[in-house]
Amino acid sequence: MDNLLLGIKNSEEPAFEQVYKLKKEKVLAFFYKKTRSVDDAADLMQSVFFRLWKYRYTIDVYANVDQHLFQLAKHVYIDFLRTNKHRVNEPIDSLEFPNPANDYDTLERESVLYHLKSESDLNQRIFLLNKLHGYSYQQIAHLLSMPVKSIDNYINKTLKRLRKKLK
Template sequence: MEGLPGMITDLDLLKQLQAGDEPAFKALYARHSRRVLAFAYHMTHSAIDAEDILQETFLRLWTGREQLPEIAHVGNYLFTIARNKTLDHLRKVALQHRLIDQVWANISETSNDLELQLEARESNALIQQALTQLTPQQQTVFRLSRQQGLNHEEIAAQLRLSKSRVKNLLVEALKHIRTYLSQHAVSLAILFEITHRHLIF
């Protein structure tokens, strides 16, 4: 696209973009958006996340148009921005999954570590919210298992249910809670950040 005779080049469009020309920006978007989107989707496996990365990449191009460095190949420059945006996204996702796993461990384990205890208290509100969406029987089985430490046989005897029924109820409850935590990973990350600040200060 940057050297074809009879066609305006990417570098020509870039010069117009630096002057605030919106049609030039739209032309660059039309030429390069599919490649950026395909890369982001390949890395994230999410159409929504890939679209967000695409928009952030071109927003960066537009908002930084007056301070653009010397660019030899516009496609490579956009790819570099998209790559960095994608890596930032993947780091955030990895952090969110790590936080979810920590809360998951706190559901079934008791720790003497002060930091883990604080994190468990901070995340308890989300767990309680998830519990309210369970059936009364699922809530009871979960609390007897994870909060009172009873095994399947003890729960079955107390509730007059079969052991297999208790196991199924617990599996359903745990699956729902983990899904709920995943859907609220951003809130969870904020809670953990607040907790860690309290520990430092």
């Protein structure tokens, strides 16, 4: 049982303040990786802690603080994506690779998509534009207003991490 979560569930403000002080940077970093915006990340981080306090009576005290916060963060981020229609990223779950030649290819591609979900949104987008949609590095660089070398680095590092996960 997590004593800090139990304290928050019992409306103890010092427990909430301690969790905020200990975890705010971690939650902020999580959202910054997703949004690449300091302002959005700060707003989303505040939303997580607001929800933590607002819905404190529903806390599962047998979870740990990180599990609970990042479950809240996941929901806050999903809400953020729903309300920000300007995002052009396609959710990974809705993507399909071209028709595979055999069942082994299907399993391998599904595994790649599964592990790709753990990458940042930018890594996912760059990787999928290149590997799934066939964009060249130059086209992706132009589309995202980034140097070609950065695109090369993103793809190479993503491939390296994916290979490691798929071993």
